Amino acid sequence: MSIIQILVLTALALMIGLLRRGRLYGMLIASVIVIYWLQPDVELFGSNRGFWLASATLALAVIGWFLTAAPETRSWRQNWPAWAAIAGAVLLVDVSRYAGLERLFGFVTPRLHLTVVFLAALLLVGLALNFLASRRSLLLGLAGVGIILLFVVIKAPGLLEWILLKAASRFGVDTDGGRVAFSWLGFSYIAFRLLHTFRDRQLGRLPALTLAEYVTYAVFFPAFSAGPIDRAERFVQDIRRPQPLDADGWLFAGQRFFVGLFKKFVLADALAFLALNQVFAVQVNQTGWMWLTVYAYAFQIYFDFSGYTDLAIALGRLMGVRLPENFAAPYLKPNLAQFWNSWHMTLTQWFRAYFFNPLTRALRASTSTLPVWLMILITQVSTMLLIGLWHGIAWNFVLWGLWHGIGLFIQNRWSEFVRPYASRWADSGWRQKALYALGVVLTFHYVALGWVLFVLPVEAVPRVFGILLGVAGR
Structure with a gap:
């Protein structure tokens, strides 16, 4: 647009x-x-x-x-x-x-x-x-x-x-x-x-x-x-019962409108010159430059998508409609579950309401008792696989969905494993902040690597991952 x-x-x-x-x-x-x-x-x-x-x-x-x-x-x-x-x-x-x-x-x-x-x-x-x-x-x-x-x-x-x-x-x-x-x-x-x-x-x-x-x-x-x-x-x-367009409404709509314009037409469009794409996947040969393209794409897709959401919310507010939020600082979340609770939230909530929750209830009510870990694996991987296919029926979206589904499962199991020790490890304010910061960094990089699967055809992915890990390229 x-x-x-x-x-x-x-x-x-x-x-x-x-x-x-x-x-x-x-x-x-x-x-x-x-x-x-x-x-x-x-x-x-x-x-x-x-x-x-x-x-x-x-x-x-x-x-x-x-x-x-x-x-x-x-x-x-x-x-x-x-x-x-x-x-x-x-x-x-x-x-x-x-x-x-x-x-x-x-x-x-x-x-x-x-x-x-x-x-x-x-x-x-x-x-x-x-x-x-x-x-x-x-x-x-x-x-x-x-x-x-x-x-x-x-x-x-x-x-x-x-x-x-x-x-x-x-x-x-x-x-x-x-x-x-x-x-x-x-x-x-x-x-x-x-x-x-x-x-x-x-x-x-x-x-x-x-x-x-x-x-x-x-x-x-x-x-x-x-x-x-x-x-x-x-x-x-x-x-x-439309909300009146009073002074607060004007201020809210104006702020979201100009923030959305800035995100979409300044930040996202500027990052597009550096963001990972099929051309850069072939031409870039150095690890540092490849990471730069991945970071640029991660922020480009966020600013582009959230910018459109800001504009939609602003236009809705002008007409008295409060559209729901879709993003809540997703790259500042300390784990993958919280990331998906703050990225494209209305899509995630849709799948939770009409697929994840019904599937979970069906598995719990089934005559064959499944281990908890297997139910979690089935529900999380299948849900994320469908979210991937919602973007397009292609192998790269299948891999992207599996990447996030398996990541959510691993994060869930890890959280359960460390729960008894968490109070001892984070027994002071600075340790809690350090663990939170570490979680943010790890989660962001896991998501950023997932964007490689999202934006590129499957055949281009091995080369890019090889360069990112320093085992390919010149």
Whole structure:
């Protein structure tokens, strides 16, 4: 996202925040339009498909509401204004080219009648789901499986390209040399928001949301492309009772906004010139310089990601929404468990709630009693493996997930081993501080080495590790 785009979104958030009435619909309409504005063009067999990817995002959110809506929030009278706002925003995007505004979007919009057909089909699907409300549990399960399968396909570039080429061949579509450049903006985040609402509806924990509230939650534009992953029950409290933009609110939003800009466009962009990448992995031959690239990447990814989070929190606050924090000084934590409690916290909390805790309960309740250490190994490694695959289905993310899963297991076992001796070793203030500092240094370097697995293809990793350890290079 460019600084111009961020400034435009900030102005939009400010205008919405100043509304005394209709703020929810302002957020809804703005979020729908921003989906289309930020969605990059998609080169798919020589055709522009960006409009339809953005439309698919919106369709998932709308269908998600029909699947999860409580009986008291399903009435047409209550939700027709939201539907009119959504349809109007999509039609506004489509007709922009007739007003000479097509350059606002990165793709060519389709003919108007195709967009009308899409909106009508979406409404009909939703109404059909309403008639099948008695089978909601089954539908939610199928929808959850469908989202996961779609996630797998999108996150596995080779699989996605194979499917698209096969489909094109089957229907006689010109593949333009077999080139596929596919980028579905925000799907990783909207998928997890939808899965959260599906599961919580099955468990009876999801609050009753109107169509406007649900779609705004799913595609809320400050957090759409880079998080954080908010929870529906917390988000809806803010949009029903938005925080007033008083002096404290202005100060908070302003501070987070300028801190985020500085992190992203000054620190992260400057560190990018030194940060480890595939070129440096081949060209750098000295241990000291290789460590410098690793350190630079560790701080670049932190400042880039946390900078975006600061900006999202600032924009949300302008509209009266307090988005959750995503980072809490992660590189200053004395062990790996505390690092993961302060790095991308909303993603970690999501996996803890919907995978780690259920798996732990299932293992404890199983008829075959497993040793405690084995349960810890299974739960931690599998959770971190999935977190790795969330970033992309590739071998480097598998290794990165295993690196952190095994590291968490070793740290857990070590902590249990030294617990009886800790009070004797740290019997004074300076020893406690020394042990804490040592833990911070060791944890940071373990995480930094893990970033090598994260950023590089698998075949480049052995050389980099060899140079870092002083056993390779010139």
